[in-house]
Amino acid sequence: MRSETLFSEVMDPKNRANPYPLYELFRQTPVAKQSDGSFVVSTHENIRTLLFDPRLSSEDLPPSRRPHTGNPIKDWILNPIKNRVVTAHRPFIFRDPPDHDTLRKFVMDEFTIQRVNDAHGRVESLVDEFIERCRGRSEVCLVEDLSYPLPVAVICDLLGVPEEDEPHFQRWATQLATALEPDARHDETGRHAIVAAFDEISAYMRKLIREKRRRPADDMLSRLAKPGNKRTPGMGDIDLIATGILLLVAGHETTVNLITNAMLTLLRNPDELEKLKADPERAPRLIEEVLRYEPPVHFRTRKATSPIDIDRVTIPAGAPVILLFAAANRDPARFANPDRFDPDRADNQHFGFGGGLHYCVGAPLARIEAEIALVTLCRRLREPRLMSDPPPYRSGASLRGPASLGIHINGIS
Amino acid sequence: MSDMETAGIVVVGGSLAGLRGAEALRNGGYTGPLTIVGDEPYPPYDRPPLSKHVLAGALDAASTELPRLVRLNARWRLGQTVVALDRIARVIGLADGSAIPFQSLLVATGAQARRWTRAGSELAGVFTIRTRDDAAALRSALASVPARVLIIGGGLIGCETASCCSDLGLPTTLVDSNPAPLSRVLGATVGNVIAGCMMDAGVDFRASTHVDALEGAFGKVVRARLSDGSAIETDLVVVALGAVRETGWLSRAGLLADSGGLTCDSACRALNVEGQPDLNIFAAGDVARWPNAHYGDRLMTVEHWGNAIEQAEHAARNILSDPSDQNAYRHLPAFWSSQFGINIKTVGSAEGAEAAAITQGSLSSRRFLAVYGREGHTVAAVSFDEARWLPSYARRIEIKATFPPVPGAIDQERVDVVDPGFPAPRELAGATSSVRQEAAHA
Numbered sequence: 001m002r003s004e005t006l007f008s009e010v011m012d013p014k015n016r017a018n019p020y021p022l023y024e025l026f027r028q029t030p031v032a033k034q035s036d037g038s039f040v041v042s043t044h045e046n047i048r049t050l051l052f053d054p055r056l057s058s059e060d061l062p063p064s065r066r067p068h069t070g071n072p073i074k075d076w077i078l079n080p081i082k083n084r085v086v087t088a089h090r091p092f093i094f095r096d097p098p099d100h101d102t103l104r105k106f107v108m109d110e111f112t113i114q115r116v117n118d119a120h121g122r123v124e125s126l127v128d129e130f131i132e133r134c135r136g137r138s139e140v141c142l143v144e145d146l147s148y149p150l151p152v153a154v155i156c157d158l159l160g161v162p163e164e165d166e167p168h169f170q171r172w173a174t175q176l177a178t179a180l181e182p183d184a185r186h187d188e189t190g191r192h193a194i195v196a197a198f199d200e201i202s203a204y205m206r207k208l209i210r211e212k213r214r215r216p217a218d219d220m221l222s223r224l225a226k227p228g229n230k231r232t233p234g235m236g237d238i239d240l241i242a243t244g245i246l247l248l249v250a251g252h253e254t255t256v257n258l259i260t261n262a263m264l265t266l267l268r269n270p271d272e273l274e275k276l277k278a279d280p281e282r283a284p285r286l287i288e289e290v291l292r293y294e295p296p297v298h299f300r301t302r303k304a305t306s307p308i309d310i311d312r313v314t315i316p317a318g319a320p321v322i323l324l325f326a327a328a329n330r331d332p333a334r335f336a337n338p339d340r341f342d343p344d345r346a347d348n349q350h351f352g353f354g355g356g357l358h359y360c361v362g363a364p365l366a367r368i369e370a371e372i373a374l375v376t377l378c379r380r381l382r383e384p385r386l387m388s389d390p391p392p393y394r395s396g397a398s399l400r401g402p403a404s405l406g407i408h409i410n411g412i413s
Numbered sequence: 414m415s416d417m418e419t420a421g422i423v424v425v426g427g428s429l430a431g432l433r434g435a436e437a438l439r440n441g442g443y444t445g446p447l448t449i450v451g452d453e454p455y456p457p458y459d460r461p462p463l464s465k466h467v468l469a470g471a472l473d474a475a476s477t478e479l480p481r482l483v484r485l486n487a488r489w490r491l492g493q494t495v496v497a498l499d500r501i502a503r504v505i506g507l508a509d510g511s512a513i514p515f516q517s518l519l520v521a522t523g524a525q526a527r528r529w530t531r532a533g534s535e536l537a538g539v540f541t542i543r544t545r546d547d548a549a550a551l552r553s554a555l556a557s558v559p560a561r562v563l564i565i566g567g568g569l570i571g572c573e574t575a576s577c578c579s580d581l582g583l584p585t586t587l588v589d590s591n592p593a594p595l596s597r598v599l600g601a602t603v604g605n606v607i608a609g610c611m612m613d614a615g616v617d618f619r620a621s622t623h624v625d626a627l628e629g630a631f632g633k634v635v636r637a638r639l640s641d642g643s644a645i646e647t648d649l650v651v652v653a654l655g656a657v658r659e660t661g662w663l664s665r666a667g668l669l670a671d672s673g674g675l676t677c678d679s680a681c682r683a684l685n686v687e688g689q690p691d692l693n694i695f696a697a698g699d700v701a702r703w704p705n706a707h708y709g710d711r712l713m714t715v716e717h718w719g720n721a722i723e724q725a726e727h728a729a730r731n732i733l734s735d736p737s738d739q740n741a742y743r744h745l746p747a748f749w750s751s752q753f754g755i756n757i758k759t760v761g762s763a764e765g766a767e768a769a770a771i772t773q774g775s776l777s778s779r780r781f782l783a784v785y786g787r788e789g790h791t792v793a794a795v796s797f798d799e800a801r802w803l804p805s806y807a808r809r810i811e812i813k814a815t816f817p818p819v820p821g822a823i824d825q826e827r828v829d830v831v832d833p834g835f836p837a838p839r840e841l842a843g844a845t846s847s848v849r850q851e852a853a854h855a
Binding site: 048049050052053054055056057058059096097098305306307309317357 | 772773801802803804805808812814819820821822823824825
């Protein structure tokens with residue numbers, strides 16, 4: 001197989017269940033130019049190097065473009081202005097310093113250890129509640145019954161989004177998350193769907209923020225929406241909306257994969273499941289290994305702003321650069337027996353949460369959710385067995401995870 | 414100690430390199446006898462806080478003990494100085510007359526503060542900072558509110574001390590023989606940023622000036638005479654003139670050693686005066702001088718924390734390996750410092766750099782990243798509160814990337830190239846010359 005077209009194989013849904021043999025091929029050409037001019041980077045050392053390189057930009061999305069409506073005022077005045085504003089106020093995952101830093105700091109200041117630890121009890125009771133709902137059944141779908149609703153409930157709680165509104169933006173979140181998938185960017189219909197979802201969720205968020213300003217509550221959105229003063233200016237409204245949406249989408253689309261992948265891996269390694277049952281203290285190590293072995297996000301795209309020499313290849317200015325985190329996580333030059341699932345592994349410096357200045361803001365929260373979910377599942381599900389292996393996968397190649405995970409159980413304890 | 418004991422591995426030096434080297438030996442599977450000799454009476458402690466938190470009074474000098482990472486099961490001989498080495502019989506002699514045989518020897522004796530040798534060296538109120546005792550003594554002297562602190566030397570320790578004294582609200586003068594602080598390490602261009610900080614903090618900085626003599630009254634320092642003819646009334650002097658290595662016992666045994674260090678091959682094995690490696694004697698940390706492949710095999714000593722650990726671990730691996738299977742030590746020097754509210758971090762060696770490029774931030778904002786170049790290659794980088802991209806520049810030094818860097822970083826498109834302003838190499842730079850300097854002072 002030629003390395004120039006290998007990434008289209010990664011994108012192909014037929015390889016979703018097991019992309020790892022493709023990643024192994026990629027690592028043989030650590031910086032692989034693709035026929036579309038992009039470069040795929042797949043080894044641990046090279047990705048680490050690039051994550052700390054100031055010539056790699058995250059502002060890689062094509063500018064926002066609303067579809068033609070036929071209404072001249074919209075097409076020639078309103079929408080071009082909207083497009084410019086939206087493009088300039090992307091969420092900070094798609095921004096570079098210094099704007100990125102300012103916006104991220106607002107969120108980091110709110111994502112305190114205190115607040116994450118406070119979520120502990122709430123996560124525990126949610127997990128128990130979701131599992132309790134499965135009482136009397138012999139089959140559960142982990143995604144539908146727990147991995148999806150749990151992070152959604154937690155992020156809504158943290159942000160202060162009313163529970164009854166949640167069903168509205170499940171669709172928006174799924175649509176917006178495709179912005180991370182390269183194929184959705186090139187596909188005109190896909191891009192318009194993203195823009196449409198963005199408009200709808202923005203309108204919702206704008207309303208919610210207005211509400212928070214009127215009646216501030218003890219939640220993140222209320223605090224982020226607090227007007228600043230001369231010395232410490234607050235976040236602008238458009239950035240605030242983008243940030244709120246980012247947190248909401250991230251809460252919807254990533255932790256679901258972490259929890260599902262973790263349970264899938266345990267069901268494939270029953271001895272590890274038994275060990276976790278006997279010793280819940282193993283959970284943190286186990287989750288770290290899942291983050292390496294089956295990460296929730298497989299790759300992210302950047303753009304070179306000036307030529308970069310790396311591993312005897314020159315990436316030209318302007319070229320898209322795909323950081324294939326999931327391949328680096330199985331790089332034999334960095335991890336001994338990389339294809340072995342081994343929670344006792346020492347020095348497990350994976351890219352499960354990315355790295356560098358865009359390292360996952362919600363990592364501590366995701367860890368808590370996954371640890372509690374896994375420990376409780378192992379304790380409470382009696383004789384869990386996979387209904388089919390591999391399970392069906394969601395379409396995303398970057399945000400990769402099972403669409404559903406059917407598990408036979410012999411009741412719950 | 415009897416000469417009859419089984420010869421095992423002996424580590425000379427009870428500080429960071431000695432401890433981490435000993436731990437690496439155990440981690441590497443060595444189960445034989447292990448002896449650690451240290452000339453200070455204390456178990457291994459951490460030195461970086463001594464010139465910062467300890468002087469500030471935020472940390473007790475005794476609370477700096479290093480964490481132990483491995484059960485060592487070692488015999489400790491603390492408070493013992495090694496005075497002799499017999500390479501044929503493979504035995505070292507201690508100051509108390511006892512002898513310890515060895516199979517392999519790891520020399521990790523570090524460095525010692527260069528003392529004040531000109532007039533006034535006998536006076537009370539003259540301090541150095543190297544050991545726990547030094548720091549404790551200086552701390553208590555600072556706590557008794559001296560009328561003016563005089564610091565001699567504008568290197569890292571001198572600048573950190575000045576920063577600390579100004580934080581304590583003490584009137585402070587720093588006399589530096591160079592045109593700017595940190596000039597030898599980072600060049601005067603970057604050093605002037607610290608000079609600006611000193612001015613803002615009220616530190617009286619005297620550039621390109623020497624202290625000729627210290628004068629006392631009743632055995633206590635009261636005044637310093639400077640080379641420009643002026644005098645400074647001071648009751649507390651901190652001598653921060655760098656380090657020397659006590660290597661007499663090594664050179665007397667026919668090893669290539671002087672006050673600049675013990676010369677090793679790339680595998681950290683000590684060289685004898687014929688230039689041949691002694692297969693049983695290794696060195697690591699501040700005392701080791703080895704050919705650094707990143708800088709064209711230039712002989713280098715690196716007096717920094719990271720090197721002490723990395724080199725000790727590397728030497729330990731080589732000690733446990735067959736002489737035919739020795740790995741070369743490749744190390745990119747790196748250090749950090751905190752002073753005047755700025756976090757300074759560097760990678761590489763800026764020594765001899767011809768140009769510096771400001772790739773992030775600006776000198777005037779005191780927040781920047783500067784990259785140093787020599788003969789068209791990137792050789793070092795320093796960050797002032799701007800360490801984010803430092804790992805990327807470390808990588809570029811390793812691959813000898815071209816200098817100046819191509820502009821177009823995401824956070825700054827422009828790259829300003831400036832003269833780093835390194836002082837002309839002093840007669841005293843380098844190993845052999847520091848011997849000369851001591852002779853001149855004596």
